[in-house]
Amino acid sequence: MSAARIVCQFSCGAASAVATKLALAQYTGKHKVEIINAFIKQEHEDNRRFLGDCERWFERPITQLRNDKYDGDIVKVFRLRQFIKGPRGAICTVELKRKLLDRWKQPSDVIVFGFTAEEEDRWEDWMQANPGRIALAPLVTAGLTKEDCKAMVLRAGIRLPVMYELGYDNANCKGCVKGGEGYWRAIRHDFPGEFESICLVQDELGPGSWFLRYRSGPKKDQRFPLRDLPDGPIVRNEGLPSCSFFCEMAEQDYAA
Ligand code: SF4
Numbered sequence: 001m002s003a004a005r006i007v008c009q010f011s012c013g014a015a016s017a018v019a020t021k022l023a024l025a026q027y028t029g030k031h032k033v034e035i036i037n038a039f040i041k042q043e044h045e046d047n048r049r050f051l052g053d054c055e056r057w058f059e060r061p062i063t064q065l066r067n068d069k070y071d072g073d074i075v076k077v078f079r080l081r082q083f084i085k086g087p088r089g090a091i092c093t094v095e096l097k098r099k100l101l102d103r104w105k106q107p108s109d110v111i112v113f114g115f116t117a118e119e120e121d122r123w124e125d126w127m128q129a130n131p132g133r134i135a136l137a138p139l140v141t142a143g144l145t146k147e148d149c150k151a152m153v154l155r156a157g158i159r160l161p162v163m164y165e166l167g168y169d170n171a172n173c174k175g176c177v178k179g180g181e182g183y184w185r186a187i188r189h190d191f192p193g194e195f196e197s198i199c200l201v202q203d204e205l206g207p208g209s210w211f212l213r214y215r216s217g218p219k220k221d222q223r224f225p226l227r228d229l230p231d232g233p234i235v236r237n238e239g240l241p242s243c244s245f246f247c248e249m250a251e252q253d254y255a256a
Pocket of ligand 1: 074090096175
């Protein structure tokens with residue numbers, strides 16, 4: 001493992017920030033440690049401020065990758081690929097994160113996952129699905145939860161991303177297509193322009209692009225368009241996982 005690069009994916013969230021900080025503390029001077037981030041247009045503008053603050057905390061630059069074909073824009077991906085998401089995941093992460101990583105990674109890279117202590121089962125699933133591959137989950141190893149990571153970032157004097165301050169679980173896009181009904185009501189309330197942009201894509205692409213389902217009543221389990229989202233509880237923190245290169249990779253591995 002001595003020649004391997006240690007690759008930390010920084011997703012503009014507290015967990016990936018602390019996982020990166022721990023990996024730097026453990027491996028700087030022993031391995032080449034790389035920190036990478038994918039630019040996504042629909043993330044909150046404040047994510048870039050958080051990234052800059054973390055570069056100062058790490059005392060290292062973060063390599064920012066951007067998909068030029070789609071300008072890092074999820075709506076362009078949906079329009080050009082004529083698809084939003086299916087059982088194997090969302091096309092935005094595949095095009096804007098996974099394919100970027102595939103071009104950049106080396107076979108001997110050791111990946112640093114930002115799984116938190118609550119996500120130990122996801123980490124164990126990944127290890128079982130990938131025998132022989134070397135990866136690290138420093139937050140699981142140290143028993144650090146999401147709340148621990150937020151507290152550590154604050155103690156470092158860094159303001160958390162605005163999406164956290166608004167009550168969301170992570171700093172994903174302002175309207176993540178992996179979210180459920182309560183989450184999308186929150187997006188409709190907080191970011192009506194972003195909500196409408198996904199409605200317009202669904203207007204164009206039709207029923208194959210609908211990702212929400214009725215939970216009860218005569219249409220139970222049928223999909224419906226975002227535009228028809230009924231009023232109801234607003235839930236900003238419904239447990240949506242953060243969106244990273246490596247979570248996408250892990251999900252693809254489970255589905256393979
Ligand atoms: S945060 Fe959600 S919408 Fe944004 S790229 Fe990731 S999966 Fe797609």
